[in-house]
Amino acid sequence: MRFASLAANGHNTQPWRFSLAPAQVRIMPDFSRRTPAVDPEDHHLYISLGCACENLSLAAEARGRQAEIAFLPENSGSIRMDLATSQPRPSVLFDAIPxxxxxxxxxxxAAVSPADLSQVEAAAQVDGVGVIILTERAKLNSVRDFVVHGNSLQMDDKAFTAELKDWIRFNPREALAKRDGLFSGCTGNPAIATWMGEALFPVIFGKKGENDKYAKQIRSSSGVAIFTGAKANPEHWTRGGRSVQRFALQATALGMKYAVINQPVEVAQIRTEFAKWLGLGAARTDFVLRFGYGKPLPMSLRRSVADIVVHV
Ligand SMILES: Cc1cc2nc3c(=O)[nH]c(=O)nc-3n(C[C@H](O)[C@H](O)[C@H](O)COP(=O)(O)O)c2cc1C
Structure with a gap:
């Protein structure tokens, strides 16, 4: 369960609960942790469940349990994992989880070698998910323009910024008390008192400053990976999450870093233009990340296993 909870998830809300039965785990959505402003369709929520599912499956395999995964639309989109006994199969992806x-x-x-690019692309293969990797500078500049346009619209959206502020943890005391949300240290920002963070939020998160920061970050990146789903439904979003998590773990194993630049999929109007630019037809763009090489930042916290597990 601990390995599962270390998965990537939107705003670090950890929108999951795990129910345990002999030889079976169910990953259930926790709708009390929705983020309706940025994620009105629960798309990110189901991507996050997929990320946790992939970590759990890798951990189970490493410990001698082969996971068979089924999506249960009739149970609010839970994921059932039946765990059969098998030979332990440790993997570099499992080792990369922490x-x-x-x-x-x-x-x-610095550029990523073609061999390493092929390895991350191969690791991300999941049925129903497409992965597009861009490294050409002109294309990365176009992605930057979509990100900056999307970010500008989000920064003008009061519901979006209010929700974001609610999930920011401005100092270690607040982060440790809640063990969720976006700790400022994980973004390289200094710790400040909560009241000050709330008061200064509009200044700290100004539109121009954020746009310039994204532009510089994309310029410093080796490439961008875009994940697409054959269908736009919760089951495919969990598949997308599994693919994203596998890409991230393989990249980590190869000494790379990554960060999410999801604005082109979060703003509906831009999502359509972005899909057209990519020549995608009916496929939905589910996730965008940049990758490259850099120094680690502090790790973000997770709630304790006791808080997320339900015994049946
Ligand atoms: C569905 C989804 C959407 C995300 N969207 C963003 C985003 O828009 N911006 C961002 O900086 N990080 C984004 N993230 C990254 C999460 O904030 C991050 O996974 C979470 O804070 C936990 O931190 P960790 O991945 O370093 O453990 C997203 C992650 C997921 C799975």
Whole structure:
């Protein structure tokens, strides 16, 4: 359960509960942790469940339990994992689980070798999910323009910024008390008192400053990976999450860092333009990340296993 909870998830809300039965685990959505402003369709919520599912499956395999995964739309989109006994199968992806993080800093700009690019692409293969990797500078500049446009619209959206502020943990005391949300240290920002963070939020998160930061971060990155789903429904979103998590773990194992630049999929109007630019037809763009090389930042916290497990 601990390995599962270390998965990437939107705003670090950890929108999951795990129910345990002999030889079976169910991963259930925790709708009390929805983020309706940024994620009105629960798309990110189901991507996050997929990320946790992949970690749990890798951990189970490493410990001698082969996981068979089924999506249960009739149970609010829970994921059932039946765990059969098998030979333990440790993997580099499993070993990378505690080291993976979203690293929201400028990277070194160094190129990733074609062999390593093929390896992350191969690791991310999941049925129903497409992965597009871009490294050409002109294309990365176009992605930057979509990100900056999306970010500008989000920064003008009061519901979006209010929700974001609610999930920011401005100092270690607040982060440790809640063990969820976005700790400022994980973004390389200094710790400040909660009242001050709330008061200064509009200044700290100004539109121009954030746009310039994203532009620089994308310029410093080696490439961008875009994940697409054959269908736009919760089951496919969990598949997308599994693919994203596998990509992230393989990248971590190869010494790379990554960060999410999801604005082109979060703003519906831009999502359509972005899909058109990619020449995607009916497929939905589910996730966008940048990757490269950089120094680690502090790890983000998770709630304790006791808080997320339900015994049946
Ligand atoms: C569905 C989803 C959406 C996310 N969206 C963003 C985003 O828009 N911006 C961002 O900086 N990080 C984003 N993240 C990264 C999460 O904030 C991050 O996984 C979480 O804070 C936990 O931190 P960690 O991945 O370093 O453990 C997203 C992650 C997921 C799975």
């Amino acid at each position: 080291h993976r993080q979203c690293t929201r800093s400028e990277y070194s700009g």
